[in-house]
Amino acid sequence: METNILELRNIGKTFSGVNVLRNIDLTVKRGTVHAVIGENGAGKSTLIKIISGCYQPDAGGSIRIDGEHRHFKSPRDALDASVSTIYQELLLCQQMTVAENICLNVQGRFKGVHQQKKGYRKFAAEILARIGQSEIDPDAQVGKLSIAKQQIVEIARALANDSKILLMDEPTSSIAQQDIDMLFALIRQLREQGVTILYISHRLSEIMELSDQVTVLRDGDLIDTLERGAFDVDQIIHMMVGRPIENAYPKREAPIGEVALRVNGLAGDRFRDVSFEVRRGEILGISGLVGAGRTEILDSLFGCIPIRSGSVELFDQPYTPTTPASAIAAGLAYVTENRRKTGLVLCRPVDENINLIDLRHTRGLRPVRRKRFAKNAEKYKNELDIRLNSVRQLTSTLSGGNQQKTVVAKWLLTEPKVVFFDEPTRGIDVKAKAGIYDLIGEMVARQLAVVMVSSELPELLSISDRIVVMCEGRQTATLHTRETTQEEIMRHSMQ
Numbered sequence: 001m002e003t004n005i006l007e008l009r010n011i012g013k014t015f016s017g018v019n020v021l022r023n024i025d026l027t028v029k030r031g032t033v034h035a036v037i038g039e040n041g042a043g044k045s046t047l048i049k050i051i052s053g054c055y056q057p058d059a060g061g062s063i064r065i066d067g068e069h070r071h072f073k074s075p076r077d078a079l080d081a082s083v084s085t086i087y088q089e090l091l092l093c094q095q096m097t098v099a100e101n102i103c104l105n106v107q108g109r110f111k112g113v114h115q116q117k118k119g120y121r122k123f124a125a126e127i128l129a130r131i132g133q134s135e136i137d138p139d140a141q142v143g144k145l146s147i148a149k150q151q152i153v154e155i156a157r158a159l160a161n162d163s164k165i166l167l168m169d170e171p172t173s174s175i176a177q178q179d180i181d182m183l184f185a186l187i188r189q190l191r192e193q194g195v196t197i198l199y200i201s202h203r204l205s206e207i208m209e210l211s212d213q214v215t216v217l218r219d220g221d222l223i224d225t226l227e228r229g230a231f232d233v234d235q236i237i238h239m240m241v242g243r244p245i246e247n248a249y250p251k252r253e254a255p256i257g258e259v260a261l262r263v264n265g266l267a268g269d270r271f272r273d274v275s276f277e278v279r280r281g282e283i284l285g286i287s288g289l290v291g292a293g294r295t296e297i298l299d300s301l302f303g304c305i306p307i308r309s310g311s312v313e314l315f316d317q318p319y320t321p322t323t324p325a326s327a328i329a330a331g332l333a334y335v336t337e338n339r340r341k342t343g344l345v346l347c348r349p350v351d352e353n354i355n356l357i358d359l360r361h362t363r364g365l366r367p368v369r370r371k372r373f374a375k376n377a378e379k380y381k382n383e384l385d386i387r388l389n390s391v392r393q394l395t396s397t398l399s400g401g402n403q404q405k406t407v408v409a410k411w412l413l414t415e416p417k418v419v420f421f422d423e424p425t426r427g428i429d430v431k432a433k434a435g436i437y438d439l440i441g442e443m444v445a446r447q448l449a450v451v452m453v454s455s456e457l458p459e460l461l462s463i464s465d466r467i468v469v470m471c472e473g474r475q476t477a478t479l480h481t482r483e484t485t486q487e488e489i490m491r492h493s494m495q
Contacts, residue, residue: 005030005196006051006165011061013046015397020046021057022220028165028213031194033187035207038217038240039429041387041399044200047217048167051198052085053078065165079105084158088170088427089340090150094143099124101142102157127156131186147290148179155186159195166190169200170427179290184210202429204233216240241431249462250434252441254281256465259316260418260449263301266310270296271473274310278418280447283440285454285464285481288493292470294453295337298420302327302334314418328357333411335404337422337453343407346396350388351377353395354409380409384439401432408439419443421452425459437463457486469493 006028013021021043028034036044049055051063053072063070065081072078075085092101099120103110110119124138133152136145142153151171158166168187172180187197187210201207207214214231216223216239223239257280266274271293278284286294299305301312303321312319314330321327327334336342344353355373377391384405388398395406404424411419421440425433440463443450454460460467461481469477469492477492 003029005066006198007064008047008051009062009064011047011050011063012058013043013050013055014058020220021050024061024217024222026215026222026225028196028198030196031191032212033191033197033199033210035199035201035211035214036217037201037204037207037214037236039399039401039431041219041402042217042240042429043220044217045169048085048169048198048200051078051165052083052167079161079163082162082164083167084161084163084165085167086151086154086158086169086171090147090154092142092150092153094141096142097138098128098136098140098142098145098153098156099138101153102127102138102160104157105161123160124156127160128152130159131156131189133186146179148182151183152186155190159190163195165196165198167198167200170202171199172201172203172206180206202427202433204236204430207236208233218242237430240429249459250437250441251462252438252445254441254444254447256281257447260314261301261451262313262316264311264313266297266300266312267308268293268296268300268305269308271470271475274468274470274475276468276475276478278449278451280417280449281444282466283444283450283452283464285452285460285467286470287454287457287460287467287489288470290455291472292493293473294470295422297470298334298422298451298453302332302420328414328416331415331417332420333414333416333418334420335407335411335422335424337426339400339403339407343410344395344403346394348395349392350381350386350395350398350406351391353406354380354391354413356410357414376413377409380412384409385435399428399432401428401435404428404432404436405439408436416448418449418451421450421454423454424452425454425456433459457489460489461486 004027008024008026011021011024024047036047038044046055050057053075056073070081102124103120110116121138128134128136136149136152142150171183190197199210212228213225214236215225216236218240259277260280262277264275274297276284286297288294296305300307301321303323303326312321319330340346345356351373354377374391380386381391386402386405388402395403398406425436440450452464464481467479467481467489468475469479469489471493479489
């Protein structure tokens, strides 16, 4: 049996005359965790989509698996070659059972209409037992499972397909630390069983902990592949961006002004008795494990979900959030966690997305003012350093960091006074993160008040001034960042 399970030679990909990947030569060893890392727009996702059969490489490129030349015309061809992909946005049928999802790609193995469900259940139970997850009920509806458990179902479905190569794209972006530990234990177990894992993550701590090899991409080129023990965080960052990043968490000091938002005894369906205030020029962080009620607090204050009890004041005036439109009119902005679903219209150009909320001023059949759209878009393109070819470029073609800047530009156009951020740097690289922190710093320097939910404790400790800690819908502490530690925050998160 060959030591190398996957070999890519001269892989390139061009879209509309733009080289996204150039002459990629990559060798992956069997039974290893091989990390692929780089800035947004470096070509990671394109490379994964070529390996998974979603894209075909340009002429001259070749893929070998177990020494055999492969040409994937579709994802089905990749599955037939024992290559499975787990994307950042999970691709499960939410209304179907665990067993039905696990058997989705291997239904042909089960004969007889009446025996199928029984066969699915038995087969799924065997796969789950193999990976030490027997507590997951094969008859459970997938949509009712936690995100972490859904990821395990995705992995089980890949193993049901006898996958030798598993491609994992940002698998920890939406799960809590205890679930990350469980996932890492499962990845190590799969490695011991001979499964090869290509692992994409922007979290360098994960790369350092898990990977046997690291391949760094930059601007479509493969910079180098390094063995474990031959790299460190600073070296990887330098290779990714072409220069050292002196401060991964730039903090902008700003004068603290009057109270902008005051919350007293706030309660909703998933949280209760929450009280805090945030001032102009201040960044208030909200921490807690997934499911603690962090996002629901922002949703209620922005009028997305009802408030059950409590009071809210905006600049010392009573404020009752009823709808997002009323929140916007009151001077609030909300950069949501999932920019692709609730922040942007990906199939529309960048200029339209930046002006999306401004469209509320267009009434009836009055024509959209394109000149104003273009002027606004060009302004924020320059101010926020949004990297694109044209403001008429489709938003879906931008990197994650530039998409996030587009969302921020959309809200800045409304001239808000209080800005909510939910996981502002989710799924973007270290350089793009620093850019988002700079933008938040500019906001507080202009005396805006910022409330920021984040699962990354180093981010909260470095960027925010104070931190509200949540645990199972309860506020357990309010801490000053200069006087606390990650350990103290975690302790309050698990009370």
